[in-house]
Amino acid sequence: MPQLSKRVENFTDSVIxxxxxISDEYGAINLSQGFPDFDPPKEIMDALAKAAYAGPHQYxxxxxxxxxxxxxxxxxxxxxxxxxxxxxxGFGWQPDPDREIVVTCGSTEAMIVAMMTICNPGxxxxxxxxxxxxxxxDAILSGAEPIYIPLVPPTYEFDIRLVEEGFRQGAKAIIVxxxxxxxxxxxxxxxxxAIGSLAVKYDAFVVxxxxxxxxxxxxxxxxxxxxxxxxxxxxxxxxxxxxxYSITGWRLGYLIGPEEVxxxxxxxxxxxxxxxxxxxxxxxVAGLNFPESYYQQLLKIYTEKxxxxxxxxxxxxxxxxxxxGTYFVLIDIQKFLxxxxxxxxxxxxxxxxxxxxxxxxAVPGSSFFKEEVNHLIRLHFxxxxxTIDEAMERLAKLQELF
Numbered sequence: 445m446p447q448l449s450k451r452v453e454n455f456t457d458s459v460i461x462x463x464x465x466i467s468d469e470y471g472a473i474n475l476s477q478g479f480p481d482f483d484p485p486k487e488i489m490d491a492l493a494k495a496a497y498a499g500p501h502q503y504x505x506x507x508x509x510x511x512x513x514x515x516x517x518x519x520x521x522x523x524x525x526x527x528x529x530x531x532x533x534g535f536g537w538q539p540d541p542d543r544e545i546v547v548t549c550g551s552t553e554a555m556i557v558a559m560m561t562i563c564n565p566g567x568x569x570x571x572x573x574x575x576x577x578x579x580x581x582d583a584i585l586s587g588a589e590p591i592y593i594p595l596v597p598p599t600y601e602f603d604i605r606l607v608e609e610g611f612r613q614g615a616k617a618i619i620v621x622x623x624x625x626x627x628x629x630x631x632x633x634x635x636x637x638a639i640g641s642l643a644v645k646y647d648a649f650v651v652x653x654x655x656x657x658x659x660x661x662x663x664x665x666x667x668x669x670x671x672x673x674x675x676x677x678x679x680x681x682x683x684x685x686x687x688x689y690s691i692t693g694w695r696l697g698y699l700i701g702p703e704e705v706x707x708x709x710x711x712x713x714x715x716x717x718x719x720x721x722x723x724x725x726x727x728x729v730a731g732l733n734f735p736e737s738y739y740q741q742l743l744k745i746y747t748e749k750x751x752x753x754x755x756x757x758x759x760x761x762x763x764x765x766x767x768x769g770t771y772f773v774l775i776d777i778q779k780f781l782x783x784x785x786x787x788x789x790x791x792x793x794x795x796x797x798x799x800x801x802x803x804x805x806a807v808p809g810s811s812f813f814k815e816e817v818n819h820l821i822r823l824h825f826x827x828x829x830x831t832i833d834e835a836m837e838r839l840a841k842l843q844e845l846f
Contacts, residue, residue: 628767
């Protein structure tokens with residue numbers, strides 16, 4: 445057989461999705477892969493039922509159906525603080541979503557499209573560690589070299605001097621996941637301004653992943669990098685409808701950015717996937733048109749889930765961080781790895797053992813860190829109360845090891 449591409453030698457399959465496959469095999473409660481176990485809002489499901497018969501069923505415009513992009517522009521201009529796709533040749537700020545939005549097959553495609561649009565082979569890209577596992581693979585697949593900037597536990601702060609050093613080394617971009625998967629860090633406005641000012645100084649891009657923008661817990665606030673003074677021209681915003689509307693299987697994401705970037709991104713997207721599913725875009729417009737009260741209620745629900753989940757962890761004696769955003773929690777398993785039974789085990793081996801013996805699936809923390817980290821696992825709480833209760837009952841069995 446001819447030799448395969450060397451790029452595939454530099455990363456593994458998704459550990460997150462591998463944990464789901466093992467969880468399914470053993471019938472465990474899946475708290476590894478971050479998808480909710482509750483239905484989308486009724487309005488979206490009703491719109492999908494209508495689209496099933498009324499259509500559209502053929503290709504939409506490659507870079508997104510007109511009504512979908514227009515609804516996206518209306519929704520996101522509130523966060524970004526400007527009209528998206530202004531008609532600069534017309535009278536004032538008229539939205540024209542042909543120019544600054546590309547609809548993608550989930551934020552996963554949005555990120556790889558962004559990377560392939562801005563990176564040449566050999567370019568450097570900074571990635572905060574811990575990071576969502578796709579980022580390293582995206583850099584490699586686009587021919588770039590990742591530079592990892594540590595977010596230091598337990599508060600996951602970073603040294604801005606390392607960011608500047610990365611730009612000095614020629615980094616073309618920095619990826620900022622805000623709020624951060626897996627650690628739940630919400631970047632403050634001051635931190636974002638510091639990063640942004642360096643991007644402007646060194647004429648680089650900030651590529652943001654803002655999938656969890658509506659899951660930011662008080663007193664923290666979500667700030668869009670693109671909304672900061674002077675940053676729109678240096679920012680590529682990647683986002684998704686998956687988590688906000690509980691439609692992770694629909695694979696609807698998007699890029700927002702300056703016209704020149706988006707025109708190039710359209711070409712990359714066109715030859716990667718052609719376009720997102722037309723009937724799903726049609727149905728999702730109903731969600732994009734929701735009033736602000738929907739997002740307020742969503743945050744209330746997830747705040748309650750977070751507090752309930754963390755209280756359960758405290759009750760059964762599992763050490764954890766307190767996420768500022770997202771629906772992920774990092775659990776410290778060092779006290780278990782210190783037991784003779786698990787001597788020399790990796791966090792991956794412990795997660796596999798948990799699935800088979802405890803009946804709960806987690807993600808090994810080492811899959812998120814560039815540094816040698818073997819004592820953390822990630823759980824999520826996007827589950828109904830009954831599922832969380834059952835998971836806690838099973839996790840409580842861990843204390844029987846002592």
